[in-house]
Amino acid sequence: MAFEPPRRLVQALGESEDWLGQLPKAVQEAADRWELDVERVVAPGGRSSLVLLVRRPDGSSAALKVAPPSASPELERAALEHWDGWGAARVLASWDGALLLERLHLEVSLRSLPEAKALLEAAGTVRRLWVEPPAEHGFETVAERTARQADAMRAFAEPGAASLISAALAARDELTAFSPELLLLHGNFRQGKVLAADRTPWLAVGPEPLVGERAYDLARLVRDRVEDLIATAAGASAARRRVNKLADSLEVNRERLRGWTLFRAVESGTRALAAGRRREGELALEFAGWL
Structure with a gap:
């Protein structure tokens, strides 16, 4: 899957060139695993992960978040699953550093x-x-x-x-x-x-x-x-x-x-x-x- 990671992420993780180089492959594998239709990359995004807006096979919207090991995505998953949607976004699926999340209105904080x-x-x-x-x-x-x-x-x-x-x-x-x-x-x-x-x-x-x-x-x-x-x-x-x-x-x-x-x-x-x-x-x- 070809796309440009947001500049903010590249600047913040410049030392993690190997992970950034593997990022398109990781996104493609997650999209294939969950049969996702990728709409777009969220920009400017954050400094520690890539977020993409996606559609699931049933047409429902979701957000795909892919993070390097240094960002401890497994701990984020564990916390979100423990909250189970109470006060926080709900985890729909997880796999190998990727989180499929309930889509929120990213432009409105x-x-x-x-x-x-x-x-x-x-x-x-x-x-x-x-x-x-x-x-x-x-x-x-x-x-x-x-x-x-x-x-x-x-x-x-x-x-x-x-x-x-x-x-x-x-x-x-x-x-x-x-x-x-x-x-x-x-x-x-x-x-x-x-x-x-x-x-x-x-x-x-x-x-x-x-x-x-x-x-x-x-x-x-x-x-x-x-x-x-x-x-x-x-x-x-x-x-x-x-x-x-x-x-x-x-x-x-x-x-x-x-x-x-x-x-x-x-x-x-x-x-x-x-x-x-x-x-x-x-x-x-x-x-x-x-x-």
Whole structure:
């Protein structure tokens, strides 16, 4: 099957040339296996997988997602199957790194709504995902994932970020000393990961699942639309109010949410800077400085 992978995916996975080279073959094998009619590649798409709009033999619509092993597609499948359509897209079939998913309206995410409405809908969606993980699951914990991230942050060489990194690492050490709960988490929950659907208004996609406390999962949502906050004179106070509002609406401890928001913003910022995405990194670090 001949097609051009989206540029964003190629740039993000440039080191995975072997996988990218095998991508047309993998798509063709999945399409043949499930007798799919491929309509088009979704662009610009994401940085960790290829998504195509397809039709099944009965004419119903679906989405085919193909991801490299580094994206842990089996863990995504396990989480989505455990949720079984409750708050998230439903898995229709899976095979060898490919997921056939319920098709959502990819062009309509919560980012299309006014901010207050988007946060309200996001809170209602993520609440559904916070369930007990399956028995004998293979998901890592928040402590395990953030330990790896902390190592990368310590190795980050730009002196201007040193004080924020130190504060974020201290917050992480305090937060991981005790976890109030071990629930299944989305892992990368934000407005852009919640799409309009037919069987219910909104459903989450693209989990990077792990187990831990709700405050960790909520922390990425706090930073949504950071460019809008940065552009206002009252951005710092608005960011702190958002922490408190989200914490209170979902019965999460304010200080734990603030701490995880700080850690995740600094981790995201330093990772983006290390990858050459300077504007993204600088915005995340400026936001972190407000907390």
